[in-house]
Amino acid sequence: MAVDWWDRQEYRRQRWAARAALAAAGLAVLVPLAYGGMGGVLLLMAGAAGLGLSAxxxxxxxxxxxxxxWAAAVLAxxxxxxxxxxxxxxLFWGLLLSVALWAVAVWSGRYALRGTGSRQVLVRERRTPPPQRPFLIMNPRSGGGKVTRFGLKERAEQLGARVLLLDPEQPQDVGALARAAVAxxxxxxxxxxxxxTQALVAAVAAEHDVPFLVISAGTRNHFAMDLGLDREDPAAGLDALTDGVELRVDLGFAGGHPFVNNASFGAYAAIVQSPAYRGDKIGTSLDLLPDLLTRQQGPRLTARAGEAVLTDPQAVLVSNNPYRTDDPFGFGRRERLDSGALGVLGVRVDSATEAAALLLDPQPDGLTILTAREVVIEADRAQIEAGVDGEALVLPTPVHCRIAPSALRVRVPRKRPGVTPPRPRLDWRRLRKLAATVGRTAAPRGTYGRPW
Incomplete structure (x- = not known):
């Protein structure tokens, strides 16, 4: 009974929050209009036109x-x-008030929608015994020398692990090293x-069904971030050797090459092939993009994902589970790593008008976002460039991308920062429905969390 009462109270609060969000959003638009009269209307139109012109x-x-x-850059x-x-x-004061009202609308809307609709399903943790013969591969150059800076080799050896330091001057096959260690x-x-490097060793771990340990010693550590690891303290990941739990997550493959994050095709994949890219990323990109984006160079791609066909995109990103694209604060993050689906992001822009539509149109034709179990990348040539977890590769076409559900056993520390819960997407249609409910409408049983 106490839980039902609490659910009803929470539902009532969220209903009023939805009404507050709609009211604040409406006022955020009306205040500049009322403050500036017809000039306010013209300013809003000028703002929209400015956004389109900037894009x-x-x-x-x-x-x-x-x-x-250079003239276009100045204009941008x-x-x-x-x-x-x-x-x-x-509209100085009116603008400030409008921004404040919009902030209230966003906060109230997120509060109103929390716990409604679909919820994040966290990866289930499993308690398992600590490993007896762990084997770790460390790249001393990764992340600007984090292995040395954080004393990772010494710390791992103190915890009973056998550590192999890669030789920066001598390329080594990390997959072969991992297989030899399992043998x-x-x-x-x-x-x-x-x-x-993580993807190559992860594939060996999945192949032999042994746990895999991620130590966030790279530069960006996207995989570690989505696992909820502490990216600021790589040594904290070693706690998993003695006090850890296991997560079952998916593993992606592009033409037989494993990836824990993503595989990209098209413009970006072609840019990273350039020998000059590592030393001058911006300069190299600006030099190559004109020919790539206007299709004077590079392959003509076709991406097939289930029933969907992406024709002639300039770029296609296939990810191991879909990235968030509905929230700028969560962009580039994955809510799950065990959904059993690839995320697909395709971009096709052929003019300045279509570039403006990417910014102004809520559902632009030039942007394709979907999920699939398998994606096939076709091209007008026998081989195409690919960026697989940041590694520059050339793959024979067609490239078959697939996902292996729950293929990888990842061992993580029991105590770790964790993944930040995703913010609810501001769905104004759902807010209107929630705000319109009247009377003593009860909340669905079990929808909301308990207060203890």
Whole structure:
């Protein structure tokens, strides 16, 4: 009875929060109009036009060369600055109040939608005995020397692990090293290095059904982030050797090459092939993008994901579980690593108008977001460039991307920061339905968490 009463009270609070969100959003639009009259209407139209022109200017900056590129770059910076200055000078207090109201609308809307609809399903933890013969591969160059800076080798050896340091001057086959370790009796494989190295060893761990340990010693550590590990303290990941739990997560493959994060095809994949990219990322990208985006160079791709077909995209990203794309604060994060589905993000932009639509249109034609169990990348040539977890590869076409559900046993520390719960997506249609409920409508049983 106490739980039912609490559920009803929570549902009532969320219903009123939905009403507050809708009211605040409406006022956020009306305040500038009331403050500036017809001038406010014209300013809102100017703001929308400015956003579109800025997006078009960014497209010109990426696809043109010479003086035209520099003029477009100036335009891409000057237009937003001019719009902000115009709003500030004309609607200063009204603009501040509108921004504050919008913040209230967003906060209230997220509160109203929490616990409703689909909920995040966390990866189930399993308690297992500590490994007896762990084997760790460490790259001393990863992350600017984190292996040395955090004393990872010494700490791991104190905990009973056998550690192999890669030789920066001598390329080594980490997959072969991992297989040799399993043949020698290793009952856990781990990596302190980048995501590309992690993927190669993870595939061996999945093949032999031994646990895999991630040590966040790379530069970005995307996989470690989505596992909920402490990226600021790589040594904390070694606690899993003595006090850990196991998670079953998925593993992606692109043409037989494993990936824990993603495989990219198209413009970005072609750029990372350049020998100059590592030393000058921005300069190399600006030099190659005009020909790649206008299709004067590079392959013509076709991506098939289930029933969907992406024709001639400039870029396709296939990820091991889908990334969040509905929240700028959660962009690039994955809510789950065990959904058994690949995420697919395809981009096709052929003009400045379509570039503006990417920013202004809630559902632009040039952006494709979907999920699939298998994705096939076809091209007009026998081989295409690919970026697999940041590693530059050339793969024969067609490239078959697939996901192996729950293939990987990942051992993580029992005590770790964890994954930040995803913020509810602001679905205004659901907010309107929630706000419209009246009377003593009861909350669905078990929808909300208990207060203890």
């Amino acid at each position: 078009a200017a960014v497209w010109w900056t990426l696809t043109l060369r010479g003086p035209e590129r 910076v000057a237009v937003p600055a001019a719009v902000v200055a115009l709003f500030a000078a004309t 020698d009796g290793a009952d856990l494989l781990g990596v302190a290095g980048g995501d590309g």
